[in-house]
Amino acid sequence: xxxxxxxxxxxxxxTHQAILEATAMLFAREGYDRLTIEGIAHEAHVxxxxxxxxxxxxxDLVAECLVAGMLLPDRLTLPDTGEIREDLRQxxxxxFRIIAEPETEGMLRSLISGAAENxxxxxxxxxxxxxxxSVTGRxxxxxxxxxxxxxxxxxxxxAEALIGAVVLRALSRTPPSEEDAIRLIDAVIGPELPIxxxxx
Amino acid sequence: xxxxxxxxxxxxxxTHQAILEATAMLFAREGYDRLTIEGIAHEAHVxxxxxxxxxxxxxDLVAECLVAGMLLPDRLTLPDTGEIREDLRQxxxxxFRIIAEPETEGMLRSLISGAAENxxxxxxxxxxxxxxxSVTGRxxxxxxxxxxxxxxxxxxxxAEALIGAVVLRALSRTPPSEEDAIRLIDAVIGPELPIxxxxx
Amino acid sequence: xxxxxxxxxxxxxxTHQAILEATAMLFAREGYDRLTIEGIAHEAHVxxxxxxxxxxxxxDLVAECLVAGMLLPDRLTLPDTGEIREDLRQxxxxxFRIIAEPETEGMLRSLISGAAENxxxxxxxxxxxxxxxSVTGRxxxxxxxxxxxxxxxxxxxxAEALIGAVVLRALSRTPPSEEDAIRLIDAVIGPELPIxxxxx
Amino acid sequence: xxxxxxxxxxxxxxTHQAILEATAMLFAREGYDRLTIEGIAHEAHVxxxxxxxxxxxxxDLVAECLVAGMLLPDRLTLPDTGEIREDLRQxxxxxFRIIAEPETEGMLRSLISGAAENxxxxxxxxxxxxxxxSVTGRxxxxxxxxxxxxxxxxxxxxAEALIGAVVLRALSRTPPSEEDAIRLIDAVIGPELPIxxxxx
DNA sequence: CTCTAAACGAGACGGTACGTCAGGTCTTTCC
DNA sequence: GGAAAGACCTGACGTACCGTCTCGTTTAGAG
Numbered sequence: 093x094x095x096x097x098x099x100x101x102x103x104x105x106x107t108h109q110a111i112l113e114a115t116a117m118l119f120a121r122e123g124y125d126r127l128t129i130e131g132i133a134h135e136a137h138v139x140x141x142x143x144x145x146x147x148x149x150x151x152d153l154v155a156e157c158l159v160a161g162m163l164l165p166d167r168l169t170l171p172d173t174g175e176i177r178e179d180l181r182q183x184x185x186x187x188f189r190i191i192a193e194p195e196t197e198g199m200l201r202s203l204i205s206g207a208a209e210n211x212x213x214x215x216x217x218x219x220x221x222x223x224x225x226s227v228t229g230r231x232x233x234x235x236x237x238x239x240x241x242x243x244x245x246x247x248x249x250x251a252e253a254l255i256g257a258v259v260l261r262a263l264s265r266t267p268p269s270e271e272d273a274i275r276l277i278d279a280v281i282g283p284e285l286p287i288x289x290x291x292x
Numbered sequence: 293x294x295x296x297x298x299x300x301x302x303x304x305x306x307t308h309q310a311i312l313e314a315t316a317m318l319f320a321r322e323g324y325d326r327l328t329i330e331g332i333a334h335e336a337h338v339x340x341x342x343x344x345x346x347x348x349x350x351x352d353l354v355a356e357c358l359v360a361g362m363l364l365p366d367r368l369t370l371p372d373t374g375e376i377r378e379d380l381r382q383x384x385x386x387x388f389r390i391i392a393e394p395e396t397e398g399m400l401r402s403l404i405s406g407a408a409e410n411x412x413x414x415x416x417x418x419x420x421x422x423x424x425x426s427v428t429g430r431x432x433x434x435x436x437x438x439x440x441x442x443x444x445x446x447x448x449x450x451a452e453a454l455i456g457a458v459v460l461r462a463l464s465r466t467p468p469s470e471e472d473a474i475r476l477i478d479a480v481i482g483p484e485l486p487i488x489x490x491x492x
Numbered sequence: 493x494x495x496x497x498x499x500x501x502x503x504x505x506x507t508h509q510a511i512l513e514a515t516a517m518l519f520a521r522e523g524y525d526r527l528t529i530e531g532i533a534h535e536a537h538v539x540x541x542x543x544x545x546x547x548x549x550x551x552d553l554v555a556e557c558l559v560a561g562m563l564l565p566d567r568l569t570l571p572d573t574g575e576i577r578e579d580l581r582q583x584x585x586x587x588f589r590i591i592a593e594p595e596t597e598g599m600l601r602s603l604i605s606g607a608a609e610n611x612x613x614x615x616x617x618x619x620x621x622x623x624x625x626s627v628t629g630r631x632x633x634x635x636x637x638x639x640x641x642x643x644x645x646x647x648x649x650x651a652e653a654l655i656g657a658v659v660l661r662a663l664s665r666t667p668p669s670e671e672d673a674i675r676l677i678d679a680v681i682g683p684e685l686p687i688x689x690x691x692x
Numbered sequence: 693x694x695x696x697x698x699x700x701x702x703x704x705x706x707t708h709q710a711i712l713e714a715t716a717m718l719f720a721r722e723g724y725d726r727l728t729i730e731g732i733a734h735e736a737h738v739x740x741x742x743x744x745x746x747x748x749x750x751x752d753l754v755a756e757c758l759v760a761g762m763l764l765p766d767r768l769t770l771p772d773t774g775e776i777r778e779d780l781r782q783x784x785x786x787x788f789r790i791i792a793e794p795e796t797e798g799m800l801r802s803l804i805s806g807a808a809e810n811x812x813x814x815x816x817x818x819x820x821x822x823x824x825x826s827v828t829g830r831x832x833x834x835x836x837x838x839x840x841x842x843x844x845x846x847x848x849x850x851a852e853a854l855i856g857a858v859v860l861r862a863l864s865r866t867p868p869s870e871e872d873a874i875r876l877i878d879a880v881i882g883p884e885l886p887i888x889x890x891x892x
Numbered sequence: 893c894t895c896t897a898a899a900c901g902a903g904a905c906g907g908t909a910c911g912t913c914a915g916g917t918c919t920t921t922c923c
Numbered sequence: 924g925g926a927a928a929g930a931c932c933t934g935a936c937g938t939a940c941c942g943t944c945t946c947g948t949t950t951a952g953a954g
Contacts, residue, residue, distance in 0.1 A: 524808075525809055601808045602808070604804060604808045604863065605805055605808035605809060607863045607864075608724075608725075608801045608802070608804045608805035608808065608863060609725055609805060611865055614863045614864045614865055615864055615865070617863065617864065618860065618863070618864035618866065639839055639840070639882060640839070640840075640879065640882055640883075642883075645878075645879075645883075646875035646876070646878050646879045648875075649857065649872070649875045649876045649878070649879035650879040652856075652857040652860050652861070652876070652879075653853035653854065653856060653857040653876065653879050653880050654853065655856070655860055656852075656853060656855070656856025656857040656858070656859055656860040657849065657852040657853040657856040657857075658856070659856055659859055659860055659863070660818065660852050660855055660856040660859055661852070663804065663807045663808060663814045663817065663818070663859070664807075664814045664815055664817065664818035665811055665814055665815070666818065672849070675846035675848075675849045676846070676849045676852070676853065678845075678846050678849070679840065679845075679846045679849035679850040679852075679853050679880065680853050680879065680880065682839060682840055682882060683840075683842075683845070
């Protein structure tokens with residue numbers, strides 16, 4: 093049985109890519125709020141209509157960039173050494189650096205702004221954070237390495253609290269320090285056990 | 293020697309109030325993004341210039357509304373019964389209701405949007421949450437009522453994680469349930485200890 | 493013996509006709525200015541390219557419709573009773589009706605608009621009016637029936653003046669009356685002579 | 693008793709004038725159809741909204757230019773020597789020159805195009821032609837100087853026929869000659885009387 | 893009690909961006 | 924291999940607000 097497909101030309105992949113790249117570039121340079129469809133169209137050497145044909149809004153477009161991993165630096169993946177506390181510390185330190193550095197300082201906030209406006213962006217962010225192969229999964233794998241990491245612990249909520257704290261920091265523009273990362277980890281998975289071996 | 297003060301009329305308090313009220317009303321109806329200076333001016337029967345004379349931007353104006361408590365419902369104060377876990381549960385339940393109800397569903401997200409754009413709003417939110425007489429203070433007062441609430445615990449970060457989790461929920465538009473509140477509390481202050489001292 | 497014409501497929505006559513009909517229909521409904529190639533293509537179930545293949549512009553297309561007699565009602569032919577004055581009166585009355593009736597009110601004006609933009613339409617209109625077998629011819633045949641209809645009179649110009657007056661009326665949107673028709677005839681071929689020679 | 697006028701800024705006359713001038717300039721250069729609001733706004737260093745605030749359409753704007761006498765050359769006034777036939781001849785010759793010269797060739801047609809689209813332009817043209825102090829009036833004053841110029845002749849219709857013939861010429865892009873002017877005059881006011889003195 | 897400077901309502905202004913429509917060209921798939 | 928469908932770039936449309944700038948009016952001190 094044959095699929096009945098419409099005739100006529102088909103989406104131009106070069107164009108598609110050029111638009112995403114222009115979006116990512118301008119997002120990085122201008123931030124979500126100052127991003128304009130016209131600016132993207134111009135930058136990508138593309139007609140506005142071509143953008144509106146495939147995306148219904150600025151938010152949609154940014155969301156696709158986000159899933160394509162074009163908005164945030166690669167360094168944002170949670171490392172995996174087995175030592176959950178250390179992994180989180182490095183990861184948070186990296187994120188905090190992004191929040192603090194003048195160049196990238198607005199990116200996360202911009203993304204939050206986009207998420208507040210556009211459902212797709214919000215979901216994407218949540219999905220990418222709470223997914224199994226992500227923070228939650230790592231926490232689960234670290235059972236026993238923190239007071240809160242026991243069998244059946246609310247891993248999703250712990251992850252949410254962790255990321256949420258980061259988001260809040262970004263919003264309040266309080267540049268975080270290295271120690272803040274450690275304190276935050278203590279806050280969500282409990283402090284390092286004070287009494288070692290014998291306890292076990 | 294006397295100070296030379298300028299002659300002429302002084303800020304009209306009625307006008308001031310009318311603008312704040314119009315802002316709050318339109319914020320509730322339209323949300324931060326769709327709020328316009330022109331709309332506020334019209335609603336408050338006021339010239340645009342009168343707004344620009346006293347506030348430098350939409351964000352400023354919204355920030356003042358926020359501190360004046362005109363944007364969020366009163367029911368948002370953290371109760372104080374001495375039972376920290378129960379207080380938090382009620383408080384979160386209330387907030388989750390706001391996030392879930394269609395009428396108010398957008399308000400928090402709108403505030404986040406404002407915070408992302410305007411430093412003042414961000415600080416205001418943080419201040420009002422992490423202040424001594426607020427969540428942090430209450431956590432401190434509840435020492436011993438949760439695994440994470442010990443002497444010298446990172447109370448600020450715990451509060452941050454808690455609020456952050458709420459913010460993230462609002463952003464991702466995942467309507468939270470009653471149990472989510474409990475799990476979140478477990479996540480940040482640890483689960484209710486099933487068996488006490490003897491266990492150790 | 494058949495002419496050997498170029499090989500390959502030849503213009504599809506159904507398509508051709510469908511385009512003309514769609515054009516005429518939309519011209520009547522929307523007028524020249526609001527007529528669009530895309531609208532015609534859609535209406536005729538035809539690709540835009542098929543239109544551009546055979547006509548260079550909207551004007552061209554309308555011009556062909558015009559010569560095919562698809563744009564103006566049939567009732568527009570100048571009657572021929574031998575009484576030139578009466579023939580013209582009936583003809584003008586008919587045209588004036590077209591100008592006045594709300595339904596058809598815009599058609600002539602639309603055609604003028606097209607003529608102003610597209611040379612072909614202009615020539616077509618002129619040709620069809622000033623041709624021998626048309627107004628001019630009839631005037632010539634009516635020699636002696638009007639002060640201006642003498643041997644060697646400027647028949648072309650008289651016809652031009654007559655039609656021109658109609659065009660001007662259409663442009664100025666002054667709905668003409670029955671008496672206007674008579675006065676116009678008096679104006680271009682002179683009044684009916686009340687008393688002949690002796691008067692002079 | 694005082695008139696209560698609205699307070700606030702008042703129409704800026706410089707701006708008003710700049711817009712009209714830009715319109716006239718671009719009309720002459722591009723013609724009615726290719727005239728764009730954006731082009732005018734740019735040329736006049738003015739925001740688009742400022743144009744839309746005072747005129748509802750391109751046609752309105754052109755109409756105002758027309759009455760302000762900014763669209764057609766001054767040389768277009770009907771001369772007045774008492775000799776109606778000679779006056780008309782000079783006047784027509786001038787108009788025919790405008791129709792024929794490549795530079796100005798499109799102006800009249802452009803105006804017709806505008807009239808077809810916009811009622812105001814149509815009326816303006818008619819008004820300025822059929823007014824007492826204009827062609828009609830001159831014809832009336834010339835009673836006796838042409839077969840058709842008798843007491844109670846349909847002067848309006850004669851003027852209409854004359855102008856209409858010119859319009860038709862412009863539309864059909866048939867460059868007229870000097871003799872055409874004479875023939876047209878013969879057509880509308882009758883030929884010069886063949887029998888001189890004795891008759892009078 | 894007058895004078896005067898600022899506050900005020902109103903809204904014109906030069907702009908930027910919006911989201912839509914259509915033009916004319918080019919490309920893909922169907923018949 | 925011609926034609927439908929329609930993607931593409933371009934450019935103009937008319938609208939919404941921006942933040943600044945007059946206007947004329949009102950009003951609260953300073954003198």
